[in-house]
Amino acid sequence: MSRPLPERLKSLDEAVELSRGRSSDAVVDRADGVVRRAGQRVAFSGNHTVVALAGATGSGKSTSFNAISGTEFAPTGVRRPTTSQTMAVAWGTELPGELLDWLDVPRRHLVPARRSAFENLVLLDLPDHDSTEHEHRIAVDRLVPLVDMLIWVVDPQKYADAALHDRYLKPLAGYAGVMIVVLNQSDLLRPDELTAAMTDLRGLLDAEGLGKARLMAMSALDGTGVPELREVLARTVADKKAVSARIAADVSAAAAALGDELGAVTPSLDRVRRGPLVEALADAAGVPIAVEGVREAWKLRGGQATGWPFVSWVAKLRPDPLRALRLDQSDRKALTPTAISRTSLPGASAVQRARLDRGLRELVDATSSGLPRGWAAAVRDTARGREALLLDRLDTAIAGADLALDRGTGWLAVVRALQWVLMAGVLAGVLWTLFMMFAPALGLIGMPTVYWWGWPAQFVLLVGGVLAGLVLAGLSRVGVALGARAKANRAERTLLAAIGGVTDAELLRPVQEELDRHRRAVEAVKRAR
Structure with missing residues (x-):
């Protein structure tokens, strides 16, 4: 049976203290960061669920953001990239200021909602991960480890892009349970083409250890698949398990890396x-x-x-x-x-x-x-x-x-x-x-x-x-x-x-x-x- 998350965090913290100065500093510091971030995340706002939309230039990420949120806060158009700064939309009675400060999100919007399915949801629109602007990529790399759930928006032309799979998806295989991959612009494909693309993408994800990642098809322009994605987000907010699931995945990944450093057997004194x-x-x-x-x-x-x-x-x-x-x-x-x-x-x-x-x-x-x-x-x-x-x-x-x-x-x-x-x-x-x-x-x-x-x-x-x-x-x-x-x-x-x-x-x-x-x-x- 799986141990309770607080007990796992305590054990990871113990392993960090015992391994400091003996195992790789990078691995130990990473595990220590997981413990610290977990405490900070829950302390700032344990009731809110932070979901981030990430994608490449031209994938329709900002359009998808507007379609999912039902707002027009994210600028769209032919200019590339359209998202230069991370933007947040929160549903509820007030903005979770401390949480957004911790995430360092400069652009914030509040959608007043009481007894809404999205109440306590914070939706982030990240800059394009393949942007030519270095600071945009840094912002994505900084926020990916902090959010509770990731939605990767891909398009039919670049869903197999090595930059996405090698830089993000493969290293995040341990987080597949809190990850959704959305094939956008499905309206551009015939039914048989859409089926082939979805089958191919599913195969790629499975081969990369992302078998638990949910795969969905959507068209942000005509609304196909948007209600289904909103329903998934609503259930995630209602379950209130995204935060603990993300932290649990962090703990598992950090513990696995630290375990590789330690080995499995302790020799005895002869x-x-x-x-x-x-x-x-x-x-x-x-x-x-x-x-x-x-x-x-x-x-x-x-x-x-x-x-x-x-x-x-x-x-x-x-x-x-x-x-x-x-x-x-x-x-x-x-x-x-x-x-x-x-x-x-x-x-x-x-x-x-x-x-x-x-x-x-x-x-x-x-x-x-x-x-x-x-x-x-x-x-x-x-x-x-x-x-x-x-x-x-x-x-x-x-x-x-x-x-x-x-x-x-x-x-x-x-x-x-x-x-x-x-x-x-x-x-x-x-x-x-x-x-x-x-x-x-x-x-x-x-x-x-x-x-x-x-x-x-x-x-x-x-x-x-x-x-x-x-x-x-x-x-x-x-x-x-x-x-x-x-x-x-x-x-x-x-x-x-x-x-x-x-x-x-x-x-x-x-x-x-x-x-x-x-x-x-x-x-x-x-x-x-």
């Missing part, structure tokens, strides 16, 4: 390409360097915490990899809420940028395949236009990622405490030994010798503390290495998730929004048609 693209972005953003920094930082910090205290201080002389990359969590937490986190990761190399460029190109090509040129360009600009900002957003995402280096450190504290206990034992053994060695010489009372497991206690404290500390440090080093691997794997997953979030927000989501825009435009055009 999510399979997300993985390689995220990997390329991660590589360009320095994720492998950050992951290796996490591994080395955990080893360094774990070694400092669990190593033998007598030598572990040497590790403090080595620079911390995460602090060098500005990825240290303690430093990040010390930032003020308004500070912007930045890393010191190196910029993308030429190889990394080439890989990223290839990933973006493959995404754009796969996504825009089948789209019209303007829409494909919009997808490309959406994806490639953010490239400069993209690397900055990736760096910020890496700087803000929680690498969890402050968690899982409980066992390190336990080992550290044990190392200090063992170091205290070693110091006690050293001091005990020294005291036993030098006390007699200093005249001090010596301590009794204590044996543990058959060995002097101070020797057990000294040697046992050193050996236990070294063994504990060695075992802890294995645990630190395993922890470093786990932390690096977790950091890689965390950073890839952060990169994936930026990829979705800065690339895939805008591209998907562009595809959704195209899909909504296609659907709006379908509703408008």
